[in-house]
Amino acid sequence: MKQYSDLExxxxxxxxxxxxxxxxxxxxxxxxxxxAGIGIGRFFKNAVLGxxxxxxxxxxxxREGDWKxxxxxxxxxxxxxxxxxxxRGLMFLLFEIVFIFYMIVAGGYWISMLPSLGxxxxxxxxxAVLDTxxxxxxxxxxxxxxxxxxxxxxxxxxxxxxRANIKQNRxxxxxxxxxxKLKSGKDDLRSLVDDQFHKTLLALPLTGILIFTVLPxxxxxxxxxxxxxxxxxxYINSLFTWQGLENFRTxxxxxxxxxxxxxxxxxxxLTWTLIWAFFATFTNYFLGMFVAMMIxxxxxxxxKLWRTILILTIAIPQFISLLYVxxxxxxxxxxxxxxxxxxxxxxxxxxxxxxxxxGLTARxxxxxxxxxxxxxxxxxxxxxxxMNIPQDLYESARIDGANPWQQFRKITLPYMLFITGPYLLxxxxxxxxxxxxxxxxxxxAPTNAAASWASGNVGYTDLLITWLFxxxxxxxxxxxxxxxxxxxxxxxxxxISLIVYNVLPSIKNEEDFQ
Amino acid sequence: xxxxxxxxxxxxxxxxxxxxHILLVIISIIWLIPFVCILLQSFRVxxxxxxGYVIPxxxxxDNYAAIFKSDFTHWYLNTFIIAxxxxxxxxxxxxxxxxTLSRFRFKIRGALMRFMLILGMFPGMLTMIIxxxxxxxxxxxxxxxxxxxxxxxxxxxxxxxxxxxxxxxTIPKSLDEAARVDGATRFQVLTKIILPLAxxxxxxTILTAFMAPWGDFVFARYISxxxxxxMNVAVGMYNWLNKDMINSxxxxxxxxxxxxxxxxxxxxxxxxxYYVEGVTGGAVKG
Numbered sequence: 001m002k003q004y005s006d007l008e009x010x011x012x013x014x015x016x017x018x019x020x021x022x023x024x025x026x027x028x029x030x031x032x033x034x035x036a037g038i039g040i041g042r043f044f045k046n047a048v049l050g051x052x053x054x055x056x057x058x059x060x061x062x063r064e065g066d067w068k069x070x071x072x073x074x075x076x077x078x079x080x081x082x083x084x085x086x087x088r089g090l091m092f093l094l095f096e097i098v099f100i101f102y103m104i105v106a107g108g109y110w111i112s113m114l115p116s117l118g119x120x121x122x123x124x125x126x127x128a129v130l131d132t133x134x135x136x137x138x139x140x141x142x143x144x145x146x147x148x149x150x151x152x153x154x155x156x157x158x159x160x161x162x163r164a165n166i167k168q169n170r171x172x173x174x175x176x177x178x179x180x181k182l183k184s185g186k187d188d189l190r191s192l193v194d195d196q197f198h199k200t201l202l203a204l205p206l207t208g209i210l211i212f213t214v215l216p217x218x219x220x221x222x223x224x225x226x227x228x229x230x231x232x233x234x235y236i237n238s239l240f241t242w243q244g245l246e247n248f249r250t251x252x253x254x255x256x257x258x259x260x261x262x263x264x265x266x267x268x269x270l271t272w273t274l275i276w277a278f279f280a281t282f283t284n285y286f287l288g289m290f291v292a293m294m295i296x297x298x299x300x301x302x303x304k305l306w307r308t309i310l311i312l313t314i315a316i317p318q319f320i321s322l323l324y325v326x327x328x329x330x331x332x333x334x335x336x337x338x339x340x341x342x343x344x345x346x347x348x349x350x351x352x353x354x355x356x357x358x359g360l361t362a363r364x365x366x367x368x369x370x371x372x373x374x375x376x377x378x379x380x381x382x383x384x385x386x387m388n389i390p391q392d393l394y395e396s397a398r399i400d401g402a403n404p405w406q407q408f409r410k411i412t413l414p415y416m417l418f419i420t421g422p423y424l425l426x427x428x429x430x431x432x433x434x435x436x437x438x439x440x441x442x443x444x445a446p447t448n449a450a451a452s453w454a455s456g457n458v459g460y461t462d463l464l465i466t467w468l469f470x471x472x473x474x475x476x477x478x479x480x481x482x483x484x485x486x487x488x489x490x491x492x493x494x495x496i497s498l499i500v501y502n503v504l505p506s507i508k509n510e511e512d513f514q
Numbered sequence: 515x516x517x518x519x520x521x522x523x524x525x526x527x528x529x530x531x532x533x534x535h536i537l538l539v540i541i542s543i544i545w546l547i548p549f550v551c552i553l554l555q556s557f558r559v560x561x562x563x564x565x566g567y568v569i570p571x572x573x574x575x576d577n578y579a580a581i582f583k584s585d586f587t588h589w590y591l592n593t594f595i596i597a598x599x600x601x602x603x604x605x606x607x608x609x610x611x612x613x614t615l616s617r618f619r620f621k622i623r624g625a626l627m628r629f630m631l632i633l634g635m636f637p638g639m640l641t642m643i644i645x646x647x648x649x650x651x652x653x654x655x656x657x658x659x660x661x662x663x664x665x666x667x668x669x670x671x672x673x674x675x676x677x678x679x680x681x682x683x684t685i686p687k688s689l690d691e692a693a694r695v696d697g698a699t700r701f702q703v704l705t706k707i708i709l710p711l712a713x714x715x716x717x718x719t720i721l722t723a724f725m726a727p728w729g730d731f732v733f734a735r736y737i738s739x740x741x742x743x744x745m746n747v748a749v750g751m752y753n754w755l756n757k758d759m760i761n762s763x764x765x766x767x768x769x770x771x772x773x774x775x776x777x778x779x780x781x782x783x784x785x786x787x788y789y790v791e792g793v794t795g796g797a798v799k800g
Binding site: 194204213291319332435 | 527544566567607611630632633637639647665673728731768771775786
């Protein structure tokens with residue numbers, strides 16, 4: 001590939017510049033992969049070295065430390081207590097007691113069951129005294145997986161705390177040796193609202209994210225490697241167990257009778273998801289910008305009124321407006337009624353049910369209705385940005401004889417694109433996962449008969465995210481398949497983000513704003 | 515000659531402004547039609563199913579009377595409680611998170627932000643199954659769905675720190691430093707200096723946190739699991755439009771829609787200024 005110097009690059013036409021950048025991006029992939037490989041290698045090297053250092057430090061602390069320090073290896077916080085840092089010492093000790101208690105009572109069981117996800121499933125047990133059979137539930141795979149992961153979290157936290165406890169001793173010894181005083185419990189508390197304030201502030205939000213976002217995501221990723229579904233629910237019907245990469249094979253390469261395969265369905269839905277995301281993002285973007293420019297034009301009256309009317313769609317909860325609009329286009333809805341009254345049609349149009357051309361009517365309609373939902377947001381954002389464009393740019397352009405279209409192409413559009421680049425990306429990925437609009441408007445309809453053998457009655461307007469929902473709530477409730485779809489969605493979103501971030505001109509530098 | 519050309523420009527500007535005015539009127543009509551229709555149909559009493567005309571033949575308040583006799587009151591109260599509690603707690607969480615990430619430079623900050631960015635790329639839908647089971651074990655599903663929903667909304671709200679972090683980034687750091695030199699603790703800097711300046715973004719956060727529960731549909735449906743006492747308005751009213759009920763509940767849906775939308779819309783319109791500020795700031799700063 002030909003490399004251009006900066007000067008040569010500037011001389012290229014727009015299209016060639018774009019092509020060049022794209023080529024550069026793909027040409028850089030091998031090197032990026034190599035760098036990533038080196039990076040990962042370095043990471044592991046550093047990790048190994050770091051662990052080695054930690055062990056060396058642990059050993060040194062033990063050898064050089066006094067008896068208080070040595071006892072701390074077994075009884076956490078002992079050193080702190082013995083040196084008068086009561087509060088710290090008690091916290092460490094309490095944590096150790098809780099941890100040991102938990103591991104004996106529950107944690108040990110969860111961890112030991114994790115490799116098998118439960119040994120004895122539910123079944124009928126003969127009761128010799130009453131001479132009856134009773135149904136008994138035993139291990140619970142779901143809980144084993146969940147609490148197993150949680151226990152691993154807990155063990156990691158314990159190791160970290162234990163290490164911090166040892167470090168404390170070494171630091172305390174050094175401080176005492178240099179003749180200074182140790183921090184008292186009061187100082188510790190004070191530092192929580194002062195130089196350690198960020199820990200106080202982040203404690204609650206991060207705990208919430210850890211338990212209600214990170215843990216479920218890890219759990220669901222793991223589910224993709226099991227056979228967890230409606231009939232293998234892990235407790236009442238039967239246990240579920242590890243499957244390795246079997247589910248990914250089913251989704252990506254398996255071929256059933258008559259050439260049916262999940263991969264074909266997945267590809268079909270993915271294509272529509274990308275088309276939808278593209279149109280939903282860019283129609284809103286350009287039309288919203290257009291409306292904003294109209295409202296902000298000099299000499300337009302009652303600007304506030306126009307804005308307020310548009311903002312109504314943001315204010316009114318989406319489920320009301322979307323469900324209502326969806327019913328407006330129903331076969332016996334207002335739109336058909338109006339068209340019939342006007343005599344423009346003589347038979348009601350089935351907007352949501354027509355499967356002609358892969359459900360083209362429904363597909364176009366969701367994009368159009370999404371414009372109705374989306375323009376107000378873009379109008380607000382564009383208004384804010386348009387006001388920031390220096391007016392003298394336009395003035396000098398006018399003096400040079402540029403017409404309004406040229407002004408738009410050469411000033412407004414580049415400025416907007418530069419500033420809203422990252423926003424466009426989040427919009428695009430957000431639209432890919434735009435559950436509400438699709439589900440409330442069509443519920444995925446019209447049904448795609450060819451693809452519907454796959455879990456969840458697939459329709460032509462289904463996005464990957466609604467398909468995922470349908471799989472989990474469908475008859476078989478194939479959670480493992482939903483997890484695989486979820487992971488694939490993540491991969492698609494991550495790849496798109498990576499590409500766009502690398503081609504985008506406005507690579508944000510956070511500190512620039514401050 | 516010069517005068518004439520000037521007049522020409524003026525005339526063409528007047529023409530283009532007239533065209534734009536007409537366009538804006540058309541746009542406004544398109545944007546208002548669904549809301550006008552829903553309002554009109556909520557007063558229709560001659561039939562309860564979908565019809566092809568907009569203006570009722572007989573007017574009345576029957577639909578409003580009917581919804582207050584149904585489970586709607588439960589749903590409304592549920593949603594209102596969720597929205598209120600969520601507005602308070604979520605604001606606290608989001609402000610803690612965004613302020614810290616904007617102001618402090620600690621060791622894991624960069625890694626934390628990257629981690630959350632990656633986390634955000636997973637479809638949240640996926641976590642529903644497990645959250646349902648966990649909440650069920652805690653006894654927070656079906657009839658008790660309200661505390662469960664609040665818990666999940668609040669706990670995962672820390673991820674949405676971007677907009678307010680962008681705002682905090684615009685408050686000059688020199689203010690903090692000056693106060694620190696004068697002997698203020700970090701806590702005092704936050705409460706005495708930053709928070710008063712951050713009023714717009716605080717109101718924006720409260721407003722969005724209050725409005726979100728009114729529209730949450732899928733998760734709320736999963737958690738309430740068909741129990742009418744645990745539903746929010748979105749879940750409950752969605753059922754009114756399914757195949758079996760639409761013929762008897764369509765106009766009720768319209769009336770319910772009006773009752774739900776009115777207070778939220780009025781609140782939103784009053785605080786519009788702050789919302790606009792938040793949205794525009796957030797988009798620019800990412």
